[in-house]
Amino acid sequence: MREKCIRACFAATAAISIAATLLICAFLLVNGVPTMAKVGLFDFLLGTTWRPENNLYGIAPMIVGSIYVTAGALLVAVPAGLLCAVFLSCFAGARFGGILGAGVELLAGIPSVMYGFFGLVVIVPCIRGLGVGNGMSIISASLILGVMILPTVVTVSRNALDAVPASYYEGALALGMDHEHAVYKVVVPAASSGIATSIVLGLGRALGETMAVVMVAGNNPAFPNSLFSGVRTLTANIVLEMGYATGMHREVLIATGVVLLVFILLVTLLLNAIREKGEVK
């Protein structure tokens, strides 16, 4: 009897995470979906004008903004992150590798608001110095987000590279490859599923990041016309206006959250697909 009680308690705690997930989805959908219907799904998703005071709620510029900034962040983080992971896994000595590894962990621990602040006081003035625009731009946001997701890419890729059996590398050497070619032609392809996971995880973080973006991206709700023009992401749209929004405006912001949640769920599905494919191999 007592054992059964203990077991039931543990099962209940496990059920809480299911309940939380369902509650989050339910609350957002119940509040967001009727609003989408009210605005009109096409006017909402494809509308190009965001003017809450005139009841114009088109979030297409924000969707495009999120995609641009995320893509830019990946362009920054993926090359540097993969090279750094390869360095840590296959090139670095124990001592320097240990120091850099600890550094990457520290980078992962720095709060996003700190990245945003650094972007605001260092990167934005630098971009402004180039003489195009005021510095609050896609490129600033991409740079800062890229650095932010760098540790995710490095850590996950590195674990994948470390898990490749040593015999692969040794076999490549035995066939006459040198160290560099053995690493990049044999070890890296063997870790491809883990590397893909790292990139998608980074993508998810970049897509969902709020504070770092809102401080450096400029936040004007219009289609950007160059890398140097300001942009507003879905996340920024929520955090900027949620504080004072009321009535319909507020409902639409929640609907924006639903769109963001759908994007993130797609990313999660993609992650699972990659993992299953890796396991089949």
Next chain:
Amino acid sequence: MKVPKDAPERFSSKLIRGATYAGAGLTAAALMLIVGYILYKGIPFLTPELFSWNYTSENVSLTPALVNTVLMSLLSLLLAFPVGVGAAIYLVEYAKPGNRFVRAVRIATETLQGIPSIIFGMFGMLFFVTACGWGLSLMAGACTLTIMVLPVIIRTSEEALMGVPNAYRQGGFGLGAGHGLVVFRCVLPSALPGIIGGVVLALGRCVGEVAALLFTAGTVAQVPDFAGKGIGALFDSCRTLAVHMYALSCEGLHVGEAYATAAVLLAVVLSLNALLAFVVKKMEVTKP
């Protein structure tokens, strides 16, 4: 593993090696630039006024925010720890692997892990602040953070529990202990360092969080009045250090103080990282 260099090196090898070193160098440079810049600019502004007990719009003291950060983190860990560790114990020690319930928990934690903090903030606002009627409060913020860090604690505790050798469990059962006793006396103690590692990770997320707290805990720069209101002060609005820093850098009036606040926040994060490294090291020592 190094190759003996007898053959002349190919040019492409040099190129590849150069690129790899450059990637590592870029990462190191980014880290040193951020940490170095914040500390360099922030430390000169660390004045005694910045640490005075009461916040005013002149001294923009960070002490209340620091106290709030401790309160908020402790409260959310207090809630998340039993739930997260309990869930992990169920998954590892009790459930048959692969049954429906276990799969559902897995999917739920994976989904929670991917959800951005602004969505948690929005949910917290709709549920804890509005539906539960708690208003912008310490409690609403802590509950939101609890859900946010739950997957971190579950995942790390699960790994720690799976790392406990089966002989420990068999030894416990062999001595006639029940399942519950085995879990609490034989398995949990040796999994503890790993679980604590997860708690420190979760603590780091609580300390640095802004988006999830802005609309759940609010931005009042005072410590909740526990002396006056007792337990009711849990429902006072308060801002944590990270939120405080965001507010300062948005106002743009106290740039020096914003740097200093950033430096203090960075110091907190650095010490948490050091603590984590220490726990991980301890874990390696205790592992059989």
